[in-house]
Amino acid sequence: MKKEQIKYIVYARKSTESEDKQVQSIDDQLNKLKQLAKEKSLHIIEIITEEKSAKKPNNRPLFDKMIHDIESGKADGILCWEINRLSRNPIDSGNLSWLLQEGTLKSIQTYTKEYKPEDFNALLFNIETGQANQFVLDLSKDTKRGLESKFDKGWLPTIAPLGYLNNKYKDKGEKDIVKDPERFSIVRKMWDLMLTGNYTVPKVLDIAYENWGLRTVKRKKIGGTKLSKTGLYKIFTNPFYAGILEWGGKRSLGKHEPMITLEEFDTVQFILGKRGKPRAVKHQHKYNGTLRCAKCGCSFTGDLKRKYAKTTGKVTEYMFYRCTKKKPNYVCENSRHLREEKLEKQFIEAIDKIIFIEDLCKWSIETLKILNEKEFEEREDIHKSLNNAIINTQKQLDNLLQLRISELITDEEYKAKKTVLQDELFRLREKLRTTEDRADKHHKLVEDAFDYVTYAKVWFYKSAIEEKKAILSTLGSNFLIDDGKLLITNKKWIDFMKEKYAGVTEEYRTLELANSGKYFTENEKRELFAPVISKLLPGEGSNLRPIG
16 A cells, blocks of 8 residues: 655745844745755655744734644645744644644654654654743843843944934944934934924825925835825834933933934923824915914814805815814903905014114124123033042942942841932933033024024025914914904013114114215224124023024
8 A cells, every 4th residue: 555645835934133143044945845855855845934933822813824834734844944944833843843742743854853653752843842942941031131221321322213324333232322324314304393282193104205205214115205194103202302212111321413402302292292193184274373363262264165256157265263262161352354365464563572683683793702602611611520420420339339248238228328329420410411502502592682683584484384383483372362463472582682682773773864875994894883882792691592
Protein backbone atom coordinates (compact mmCIF):
# COMPACT_ATOMS: atom_id res chain seq x y z
CA MET A 1 0.00 0.00 0.00
CA LYS A 2 1.41 3.36 -1.05
CA LYS A 3 2.23 5.71 1.81
CA GLU A 4 0.06 8.83 1.85
CA GLN A 5 2.09 11.92 0.92
CA ILE A 6 2.29 14.68 3.53
CA LYS A 7 0.68 17.95 2.45
CA TYR A 8 3.03 20.80 3.45
CA ILE A 9 2.32 24.47 4.01
CA VAL A 10 5.40 26.66 3.64
CA TYR A 11 5.45 29.29 6.39
CA ALA A 12 7.97 32.16 6.18
CA ARG A 13 7.96 34.98 8.74
CA LYS A 14 10.07 37.99 9.61
CA SER A 15 9.08 40.50 12.23
CA THR A 16 9.70 44.22 11.78
CA GLU A 17 10.72 44.36 15.45
CA SER A 18 14.23 43.97 16.82
CA GLU A 19 13.67 40.29 17.72
CA ASP A 20 14.29 39.28 14.08
CA LYS A 21 17.07 41.69 13.21
CA GLN A 22 19.50 38.89 12.22
CA VAL A 23 16.95 36.61 10.50
CA GLN A 24 17.13 36.16 6.74
CA SER A 25 14.58 37.99 4.63
CA ILE A 26 11.34 36.28 3.63
CA ASP A 27 12.52 35.95 0.01
CA ASP A 28 15.74 34.27 1.16
CA GLN A 29 13.77 31.89 3.38
CA LEU A 30 11.42 30.95 0.55
CA ASN A 31 14.24 30.35 -1.95
CA LYS A 32 16.04 27.99 0.45
CA LEU A 33 12.83 26.19 1.46
CA LYS A 34 11.74 25.67 -2.15
CA GLN A 35 15.16 24.21 -2.91
CA LEU A 36 14.86 21.89 0.13
CA ALA A 37 11.35 20.79 -0.93
CA LYS A 38 12.65 19.92 -4.39
CA GLU A 39 15.54 17.89 -2.95
CA LYS A 40 13.27 15.95 -0.56
CA SER A 41 10.31 15.73 -2.99
CA LEU A 42 7.98 17.42 -0.53
CA HIS A 43 4.40 18.12 -1.63
CA ILE A 44 3.64 21.81 -1.10
CA ILE A 45 -0.01 22.88 -1.22
CA GLU A 46 0.32 26.49 -0.04
CA ILE A 47 2.90 29.19 0.69
CA ILE A 48 2.25 31.65 3.53
CA THR A 49 4.35 34.72 4.31
CA GLU A 50 3.76 36.97 7.30
CA GLU A 51 5.43 40.07 8.76
CA LYS A 52 4.27 39.83 12.35
CA SER A 53 5.88 39.30 15.74
CA ALA A 54 5.49 35.81 17.23
CA LYS A 55 6.13 36.82 20.85
CA LYS A 56 2.37 37.08 21.60
CA PRO A 57 -0.35 34.50 20.78
CA ASN A 58 -3.32 35.42 18.54
CA ASN A 59 -1.22 38.10 16.85
CA ARG A 60 -0.78 36.38 13.46
CA PRO A 61 -3.94 35.85 11.37
CA LEU A 62 -2.19 33.76 8.69
CA PHE A 63 -0.47 31.53 11.26
CA ASP A 64 -3.83 30.95 12.98
CA LYS A 65 -5.37 30.07 9.59
CA MET A 66 -2.57 27.56 8.96
CA ILE A 67 -3.24 25.86 12.32
CA HIS A 68 -6.95 25.71 11.47
CA ASP A 69 -6.19 24.09 8.09
CA ILE A 70 -4.04 21.46 9.86
CA GLU A 71 -6.72 20.73 12.47
CA SER A 72 -9.34 20.36 9.71
CA GLY A 73 -7.14 17.95 7.71
CA LYS A 74 -6.48 20.23 4.76
CA ALA A 75 -2.75 20.04 5.52
CA ASP A 76 -0.59 17.95 7.85
CA GLY A 77 2.93 19.33 7.46
CA ILE A 78 4.76 22.62 7.96
CA LEU A 79 7.93 23.65 6.13
CA CYS A 80 9.75 26.59 7.75
CA TRP A 81 13.25 28.04 8.09
CA GLU A 82 13.66 27.51 11.87
CA ILE A 83 11.33 26.47 14.67
CA ASN A 84 11.39 30.03 16.04
CA ARG A 85 9.68 31.17 12.83
CA LEU A 86 6.59 29.35 14.12
CA SER A 87 6.58 30.49 17.73
CA ARG A 88 8.27 32.65 20.32
CA ASN A 89 5.58 32.22 23.01
CA PRO A 90 4.54 29.21 25.17
CA ILE A 91 0.88 29.16 23.94
CA ASP A 92 1.65 28.63 20.25
CA SER A 93 4.58 26.33 21.13
CA GLY A 94 2.29 24.16 23.29
CA ASN A 95 -0.32 23.98 20.54
CA LEU A 96 2.27 22.80 17.98
CA SER A 97 3.62 20.25 20.48
CA TRP A 98 0.15 18.82 21.08
CA LEU A 99 -0.65 18.58 17.34
CA LEU A 100 2.58 16.61 16.84
CA GLN A 101 1.91 14.27 19.77
CA GLU A 102 -1.65 13.60 18.52
CA GLY A 103 -0.40 12.92 15.00
CA THR A 104 -2.62 15.61 13.49
CA LEU A 105 0.58 17.34 12.44
CA LYS A 106 2.73 14.67 10.76
CA SER A 107 5.84 16.77 10.13
CA ILE A 108 7.51 20.07 10.93
CA GLN A 109 10.39 20.30 8.50
CA THR A 110 12.97 23.06 9.08
CA TYR A 111 15.99 23.71 6.90
CA THR A 112 18.19 21.56 9.17
CA LYS A 113 15.85 19.27 11.10
CA GLU A 114 12.48 17.41 10.99
CA TYR A 115 10.06 16.87 13.90
CA LYS A 116 7.71 13.81 13.53
CA PRO A 117 5.11 12.19 15.82
CA GLU A 118 6.77 8.76 15.84
CA ASP A 119 10.08 9.98 17.25
CA PHE A 120 8.75 13.09 18.99
CA ASN A 121 10.73 14.17 22.05
CA ALA A 122 8.50 16.57 23.98
CA LEU A 123 11.28 17.60 26.36
CA LEU A 124 13.70 18.49 23.55
CA PHE A 125 10.97 20.27 21.55
CA ASN A 126 9.96 22.31 24.58
CA ILE A 127 13.59 23.23 25.27
CA GLU A 128 14.10 24.45 21.69
CA THR A 129 10.86 26.47 21.58
CA GLY A 130 11.53 27.67 25.13
CA GLN A 131 14.89 29.06 24.01
CA ALA A 132 13.06 31.14 21.40
CA ASN A 133 10.65 32.38 24.05
CA GLN A 134 13.49 33.16 26.50
CA PHE A 135 15.32 35.08 23.77
CA VAL A 136 12.32 37.41 23.44
CA LEU A 137 12.09 37.87 27.21
CA ASP A 138 15.79 38.69 27.53
CA LEU A 139 15.63 40.99 24.52
CA SER A 140 12.66 42.81 26.03
CA LYS A 141 14.53 43.39 29.31
CA ASP A 142 17.68 44.55 27.53
CA THR A 143 15.68 46.87 25.27
CA LYS A 144 13.76 48.36 28.20
CA ARG A 145 17.01 48.89 30.12
CA GLY A 146 18.55 50.66 27.12
CA LEU A 147 15.51 52.89 26.63
CA GLU A 148 15.47 53.87 30.30
CA SER A 149 19.17 54.72 30.15
CA LYS A 150 18.61 56.92 27.12
CA PHE A 151 15.73 58.72 28.85
CA ASP A 152 17.83 59.30 31.96
CA LYS A 153 20.49 60.91 29.76
CA GLY A 154 17.93 63.45 28.50
CA TRP A 155 16.98 61.92 25.14
CA LEU A 156 13.62 60.64 23.94
CA PRO A 157 14.00 56.85 23.45
CA THR A 158 11.50 56.69 20.57
CA ILE A 159 11.15 58.09 17.05
CA ALA A 160 11.64 61.86 17.06
CA PRO A 161 8.45 63.93 16.50
CA LEU A 162 7.94 65.83 13.25
CA GLY A 163 10.43 68.69 12.99
CA TYR A 164 13.21 66.63 14.58
CA LEU A 165 15.31 63.65 13.48
CA ASN A 166 17.02 60.79 15.28
CA ASN A 167 20.75 61.20 14.69
CA LYS A 168 21.71 58.10 12.69
CA TYR A 169 25.38 59.00 12.49
CA LYS A 170 26.21 58.28 16.12
CA ASP A 171 26.94 54.91 17.71
CA LYS A 172 24.15 52.73 19.09
CA GLY A 173 23.09 53.92 22.52
CA GLU A 174 24.54 57.39 21.89
CA LYS A 175 22.12 58.56 19.19
CA ASP A 176 20.65 61.95 20.07
CA ILE A 177 17.88 64.04 18.49
CA VAL A 178 18.60 66.97 16.17
CA LYS A 179 16.57 69.55 14.27
CA ASP A 180 15.18 68.44 10.91
CA PRO A 181 16.62 71.07 8.52
CA GLU A 182 13.70 70.55 6.13
CA ARG A 183 10.77 70.68 8.57
CA PHE A 184 11.82 72.39 11.82
CA SER A 185 11.05 75.96 10.71
CA ILE A 186 7.74 74.90 9.11
CA VAL A 187 6.50 73.18 12.26
CA ARG A 188 7.53 76.28 14.25
CA LYS A 189 5.41 78.41 11.89
CA MET A 190 2.48 76.08 12.53
CA TRP A 191 2.85 76.78 16.27
CA ASP A 192 2.95 80.51 15.47
CA LEU A 193 -0.35 80.29 13.61
CA MET A 194 -2.00 78.48 16.53
CA LEU A 195 -0.63 81.04 18.97
CA THR A 196 -2.58 83.82 17.21
CA GLY A 197 -5.78 82.10 18.32
CA ASN A 198 -7.30 82.73 14.91
CA TYR A 199 -6.72 79.40 13.15
CA THR A 200 -8.31 75.99 13.57
CA VAL A 201 -6.11 72.90 13.50
CA PRO A 202 -7.45 71.80 10.06
CA LYS A 203 -6.76 75.30 8.68
CA VAL A 204 -3.17 75.22 9.95
CA LEU A 205 -2.78 71.78 8.40
CA ASP A 206 -4.03 72.96 5.01
CA ILE A 207 -1.73 76.01 5.02
CA ALA A 208 1.30 73.89 5.91
CA TYR A 209 0.51 71.33 3.20
CA GLU A 210 -0.68 73.60 0.37
CA ASN A 211 1.41 76.73 0.92
CA TRP A 212 4.56 75.49 2.67
CA GLY A 213 4.86 72.02 1.13
CA LEU A 214 5.01 70.13 4.45
CA ARG A 215 5.22 66.35 4.06
CA THR A 216 5.88 63.68 6.68
CA VAL A 217 9.30 62.02 6.87
CA LYS A 218 9.69 59.34 4.21
CA ARG A 219 10.52 55.96 5.72
CA LYS A 220 10.70 52.47 4.20
CA LYS A 221 7.00 51.87 3.69
CA ILE A 222 5.28 54.97 5.01
CA GLY A 223 5.66 58.76 4.99
CA GLY A 224 6.18 61.41 2.37
CA THR A 225 2.49 62.34 2.58
CA LYS A 226 0.23 64.95 4.15
CA LEU A 227 0.20 64.95 7.94
CA SER A 228 -3.14 63.78 9.34
CA LYS A 229 -5.36 66.01 11.47
CA THR A 230 -4.86 63.61 14.38
CA GLY A 231 -1.10 63.85 13.86
CA LEU A 232 -1.21 67.65 14.09
CA TYR A 233 -3.30 67.52 17.28
CA LYS A 234 -0.61 65.23 18.73
CA ILE A 235 2.06 67.79 17.80
CA PHE A 236 0.13 70.63 19.47
CA THR A 237 -0.28 68.60 22.68
CA ASN A 238 3.25 67.19 22.85
CA PRO A 239 5.44 68.91 25.51
CA PHE A 240 8.53 67.61 23.69
CA TYR A 241 8.42 70.77 21.55
CA ALA A 242 8.82 72.83 24.76
CA GLY A 243 11.84 70.79 25.83
CA ILE A 244 10.02 68.33 28.12
CA LEU A 245 10.33 64.54 27.81
CA GLU A 246 7.42 62.29 28.74
CA TRP A 247 7.96 58.53 28.56
CA GLY A 248 6.94 55.51 30.60
CA GLY A 249 4.95 57.63 33.05
CA LYS A 250 8.01 59.77 33.82
CA ARG A 251 8.74 63.41 33.00
CA SER A 252 12.14 65.03 32.55
CA LEU A 253 13.91 67.98 30.95
CA GLY A 254 15.28 67.00 27.52
CA LYS A 255 18.65 67.91 26.05
CA HIS A 256 17.25 68.59 22.56
CA GLU A 257 16.75 72.15 21.35
CA PRO A 258 13.18 73.26 22.22
CA MET A 259 11.04 74.64 19.40
CA ILE A 260 8.78 76.72 21.67
CA THR A 261 8.70 77.98 25.25
CA LEU A 262 6.63 76.43 28.03
CA GLU A 263 4.50 79.58 28.07
CA GLU A 264 3.75 79.16 24.35
CA PHE A 265 2.91 75.48 24.89
CA ASP A 266 0.50 76.34 27.72
CA THR A 267 -1.11 79.03 25.57
CA VAL A 268 -1.83 76.56 22.76
CA GLN A 269 -3.30 74.07 25.25
CA PHE A 270 -5.66 76.80 26.43
CA ILE A 271 -6.59 77.69 22.85
CA LEU A 272 -7.29 74.06 21.95
CA GLY A 273 -9.43 73.60 25.03
CA LYS A 274 -11.29 76.85 24.50
CA ARG A 275 -11.98 76.42 20.82
CA GLY A 276 -13.09 72.80 20.94
CA LYS A 277 -13.77 71.02 17.68
CA PRO A 278 -14.07 73.40 14.71
CA ARG A 279 -17.39 73.39 12.89
CA ALA A 280 -17.82 73.97 9.18
CA VAL A 281 -19.77 77.10 8.24
CA LYS A 282 -21.31 77.94 4.91
CA HIS A 283 -20.63 81.68 5.08
CA GLN A 284 -17.64 83.47 6.53
CA HIS A 285 -18.76 85.33 9.65
CA LYS A 286 -15.53 87.27 10.04
CA TYR A 287 -15.78 88.36 13.64
CA ASN A 288 -17.56 85.42 15.25
CA GLY A 289 -15.80 84.61 18.51
CA THR A 290 -14.34 88.14 18.72
CA LEU A 291 -17.33 90.16 19.98
CA ARG A 292 -19.41 89.90 23.14
CA CYS A 293 -22.50 91.66 24.43
CA ALA A 294 -21.82 94.46 26.92
CA LYS A 295 -25.15 93.85 28.70
CA CYS A 296 -25.36 90.06 29.16
CA GLY A 297 -21.86 88.84 28.21
CA CYS A 298 -23.05 86.43 25.50
CA SER A 299 -21.24 86.10 22.19
CA PHE A 300 -22.16 88.13 19.14
CA THR A 301 -22.80 86.12 15.97
CA GLY A 302 -23.03 87.04 12.31
CA ASP A 303 -26.27 86.86 10.33
CA LEU A 304 -26.27 87.03 6.55
CA LYS A 305 -29.18 89.09 5.25
CA ARG A 306 -30.29 89.27 1.62
CA LYS A 307 -32.19 92.15 0.10
CA TYR A 308 -33.86 92.06 -3.29
CA ALA A 309 -33.82 95.35 -5.22
CA LYS A 310 -36.77 95.62 -7.60
CA THR A 311 -35.14 98.43 -9.58
CA THR A 312 -32.03 96.41 -10.50
CA GLY A 313 -33.33 92.88 -10.08
CA LYS A 314 -30.26 92.01 -8.00
CA VAL A 315 -29.91 90.46 -4.57
CA THR A 316 -27.52 92.27 -2.21
CA GLU A 317 -26.00 90.54 0.81
CA TYR A 318 -25.33 92.23 4.14
CA MET A 319 -23.61 90.84 7.23
CA PHE A 320 -25.06 91.89 10.57
CA TYR A 321 -23.84 91.03 14.05
CA ARG A 322 -26.23 90.48 16.96
CA CYS A 323 -26.25 89.12 20.52
CA THR A 324 -26.99 85.38 20.74
CA LYS A 325 -29.01 85.98 23.96
CA LYS A 326 -28.11 82.58 25.36
CA LYS A 327 -27.83 83.58 29.00
CA PRO A 328 -30.50 81.61 30.89
CA ASN A 329 -33.19 83.48 32.83
CA TYR A 330 -31.99 86.83 31.50
CA VAL A 331 -33.73 89.15 29.01
CA CYS A 332 -31.00 91.00 27.11
CA GLU A 333 -31.90 94.55 26.08
CA ASN A 334 -29.10 94.75 23.51
CA SER A 335 -31.40 94.25 20.52
CA ARG A 336 -29.64 96.47 17.99
CA HIS A 337 -27.94 94.78 15.04
CA LEU A 338 -24.59 96.13 13.82
CA ARG A 339 -23.61 96.10 10.14
CA GLU A 340 -20.17 94.66 9.41
CA GLU A 341 -19.09 97.81 7.53
CA LYS A 342 -19.93 99.99 10.54
CA LEU A 343 -18.16 97.57 12.88
CA GLU A 344 -14.95 97.72 10.82
CA LYS A 345 -15.19 101.53 10.72
CA GLN A 346 -15.16 101.53 14.53
CA PHE A 347 -12.16 99.19 14.53
CA ILE A 348 -10.29 101.68 12.31
CA GLU A 349 -11.23 104.54 14.61
CA ALA A 350 -9.88 102.58 17.59
CA ILE A 351 -6.62 101.90 15.77
CA ASP A 352 -6.36 105.58 14.78
CA LYS A 353 -6.24 106.53 18.45
CA ILE A 354 -2.96 104.67 18.97
CA ILE A 355 -1.15 105.44 15.70
CA PHE A 356 2.27 106.98 16.38
CA ILE A 357 4.45 109.19 14.23
CA GLU A 358 6.88 107.20 12.08
CA ASP A 359 9.95 109.28 12.98
CA LEU A 360 9.26 108.84 16.69
CA CYS A 361 8.98 105.09 16.30
CA LYS A 362 12.18 104.87 14.26
CA TRP A 363 14.14 106.83 16.85
CA SER A 364 12.54 104.79 19.66
CA ILE A 365 13.78 101.56 18.13
CA GLU A 366 17.30 102.93 17.98
CA THR A 367 17.22 103.65 21.72
CA LEU A 368 16.51 99.96 22.36
CA LYS A 369 20.23 99.20 22.16
CA ILE A 370 20.60 100.87 25.54
CA LEU A 371 17.73 98.83 26.95
CA ASN A 372 19.17 95.65 25.45
CA GLU A 373 22.59 96.22 27.05
CA LYS A 374 20.99 96.74 30.45
CA GLU A 375 18.86 93.63 30.01
CA PHE A 376 21.97 91.65 29.06
CA GLU A 377 23.65 92.63 32.36
CA GLU A 378 20.56 91.55 34.31
CA ARG A 379 20.48 88.25 32.44
CA GLU A 380 24.11 87.55 33.29
CA ASP A 381 23.41 88.09 37.01
CA ILE A 382 20.37 85.80 36.88
CA HIS A 383 22.29 83.21 34.87
CA LYS A 384 25.09 83.14 37.45
CA SER A 385 22.64 82.89 40.36
CA LEU A 386 20.72 80.01 38.77
CA ASN A 387 23.92 78.14 37.94
CA ASN A 388 25.03 78.38 41.56
CA ALA A 389 21.61 77.14 42.72
CA ILE A 390 21.80 74.17 40.33
CA ILE A 391 25.29 73.23 41.54
CA ASN A 392 24.16 73.49 45.16
CA THR A 393 21.06 71.33 44.56
CA GLN A 394 23.11 68.69 42.73
CA LYS A 395 25.52 68.58 45.71
CA GLN A 396 22.58 68.00 48.03
CA LEU A 397 21.48 65.08 45.84
CA ASP A 398 24.99 63.60 45.95
CA ASN A 399 25.19 64.02 49.71
CA LEU A 400 21.77 62.42 50.11
CA LEU A 401 22.97 59.34 48.20
CA GLN A 402 26.01 59.09 50.47
CA LEU A 403 23.77 59.22 53.53
CA ARG A 404 21.70 56.33 52.18
CA ILE A 405 24.78 54.29 51.28
CA SER A 406 26.07 54.84 54.82
CA GLU A 407 22.61 53.76 56.09
CA LEU A 408 22.20 57.02 57.99
CA ILE A 409 18.72 57.46 56.52
CA THR A 410 16.00 54.96 55.55
CA ASP A 411 14.80 54.13 52.03
CA GLU A 412 11.59 56.07 52.63
CA GLU A 413 13.48 59.18 53.79
CA TYR A 414 15.86 58.90 50.84
CA LYS A 415 13.06 58.59 48.27
CA ALA A 416 11.04 61.47 49.71
CA LYS A 417 13.99 63.89 49.87
CA LYS A 418 15.27 62.76 46.49
CA THR A 419 11.92 63.58 44.84
CA VAL A 420 11.91 67.09 46.34
CA LEU A 421 15.48 67.80 45.21
CA GLN A 422 14.90 66.40 41.70
CA ASP A 423 11.80 68.59 41.28
CA GLU A 424 13.80 71.63 42.40
CA LEU A 425 16.63 70.75 39.99
CA PHE A 426 14.14 70.41 37.14
CA ARG A 427 12.59 73.81 37.97
CA LEU A 428 15.98 75.55 38.15
CA ARG A 429 17.19 74.08 34.86
CA GLU A 430 14.00 75.15 33.09
CA LYS A 431 14.31 78.65 34.57
CA LEU A 432 17.91 78.82 33.34
CA ARG A 433 16.82 77.86 29.84
CA THR A 434 14.11 80.51 29.70
CA THR A 435 16.58 83.27 30.65
CA GLU A 436 19.06 82.41 27.88
CA ASP A 437 17.51 84.63 25.21
CA ARG A 438 15.60 87.04 27.44
CA ALA A 439 17.45 90.18 26.34
CA ASP A 440 17.03 89.58 22.61
CA LYS A 441 13.34 88.78 23.06
CA HIS A 442 12.78 91.95 25.07
CA HIS A 443 14.44 93.97 22.34
CA LYS A 444 12.32 92.36 19.64
CA LEU A 445 9.00 92.65 21.46
CA VAL A 446 9.48 96.41 22.02
CA GLU A 447 10.53 96.86 18.38
CA ASP A 448 7.41 94.96 17.31
CA ALA A 449 5.34 97.23 19.53
CA PHE A 450 6.63 100.36 17.81
CA ASP A 451 6.08 98.81 14.38
CA TYR A 452 2.53 97.94 15.35
CA VAL A 453 1.52 101.39 16.55
CA THR A 454 2.99 102.88 13.36
CA TYR A 455 1.55 100.60 10.70
CA ALA A 456 -1.47 98.84 12.29
CA LYS A 457 -3.99 100.86 10.27
CA VAL A 458 -2.29 100.08 6.95
CA TRP A 459 -2.03 96.38 7.86
CA PHE A 460 -5.71 96.25 8.82
CA TYR A 461 -6.81 97.69 5.48
CA LYS A 462 -4.66 95.30 3.44
CA SER A 463 -4.96 92.07 5.45
CA ALA A 464 -7.21 89.06 5.11
CA ILE A 465 -9.64 88.27 7.91
CA GLU A 466 -7.31 86.02 9.93
CA GLU A 467 -4.58 88.70 9.94
CA LYS A 468 -7.17 91.35 10.83
CA LYS A 469 -8.24 89.33 13.86
CA ALA A 470 -4.59 88.96 14.87
CA ILE A 471 -4.17 92.75 14.70
CA LEU A 472 -7.29 93.23 16.82
CA SER A 473 -6.11 90.71 19.41
CA THR A 474 -2.95 92.80 19.72
CA LEU A 475 -4.95 96.01 20.01
CA GLY A 476 -6.98 94.92 22.99
CA SER A 477 -9.32 92.46 24.65
CA ASN A 478 -12.98 92.34 25.68
CA PHE A 479 -14.45 93.62 22.44
CA LEU A 480 -17.93 94.55 23.67
CA ILE A 481 -20.93 95.85 21.73
CA ASP A 482 -23.37 98.13 23.54
CA ASP A 483 -26.30 99.32 21.41
CA GLY A 484 -24.19 99.36 18.27
CA LYS A 485 -21.15 100.98 19.90
CA LEU A 486 -17.79 99.18 20.09
CA LEU A 487 -16.07 99.19 23.48
CA ILE A 488 -12.44 97.98 23.72
CA THR A 489 -10.20 97.36 26.72
CA ASN A 490 -6.73 98.30 25.49
CA LYS A 491 -3.78 96.04 26.20
CA LYS A 492 -1.63 97.42 29.05
CA TRP A 493 1.36 98.01 26.80
CA ILE A 494 -0.73 100.24 24.51
CA ASP A 495 -2.02 102.30 27.43
CA PHE A 496 1.56 102.62 28.67
CA MET A 497 2.83 103.85 25.30
CA LYS A 498 -0.08 106.28 24.84
CA GLU A 499 0.51 107.77 28.29
CA LYS A 500 4.32 107.85 27.96
CA TYR A 501 4.44 109.39 24.49
CA ALA A 502 1.44 111.73 24.51
CA GLY A 503 3.61 114.67 25.57
CA VAL A 504 6.46 113.61 23.28
CA THR A 505 4.09 113.57 20.31
CA GLU A 506 2.88 117.10 21.09
CA GLU A 507 6.49 118.37 21.31
CA TYR A 508 7.27 116.75 17.96
CA ARG A 509 4.25 118.34 16.24
CA THR A 510 5.07 121.77 17.75
CA LEU A 511 8.67 121.63 16.45
CA GLU A 512 7.52 120.26 13.10
CA LEU A 513 4.98 123.08 12.71
CA ALA A 514 7.50 125.76 13.69
CA ASN A 515 9.97 124.50 11.07
CA SER A 516 7.52 123.59 8.30
CA GLY A 517 8.68 124.35 4.78
CA LYS A 518 12.36 123.86 5.66
CA TYR A 519 14.54 120.97 4.48
CA PHE A 520 16.74 119.20 6.99
CA THR A 521 19.30 116.45 6.55
CA GLU A 522 18.93 113.45 8.82
CA ASN A 523 21.64 114.71 11.18
CA GLU A 524 20.13 118.21 11.28
CA LYS A 525 16.72 116.73 11.96
CA ARG A 526 18.11 114.66 14.81
CA GLU A 527 19.80 117.72 16.31
CA LEU A 528 16.60 119.76 16.06
CA PHE A 529 14.52 117.04 17.67
CA ALA A 530 17.17 116.04 20.26
CA PRO A 531 14.97 117.10 23.24
CA VAL A 532 12.20 114.83 21.92
CA ILE A 533 14.50 111.88 21.22
CA SER A 534 15.91 111.98 24.76
CA LYS A 535 12.45 111.07 26.11
CA LEU A 536 11.87 108.03 23.89
CA LEU A 537 13.52 105.29 25.99
CA PRO A 538 10.75 103.14 27.56
CA GLY A 539 12.50 103.21 30.94
CA GLU A 540 11.72 101.32 34.13
CA GLY A 541 8.36 99.64 34.59
CA SER A 542 7.48 99.54 30.90
CA ASN A 543 6.07 96.02 31.35
CA LEU A 544 5.74 95.54 27.60
CA ARG A 545 4.48 92.16 26.45
CA PRO A 546 5.04 90.28 23.18
CA ILE A 547 2.92 91.39 20.24
CA GLY A 548 0.08 88.95 19.46
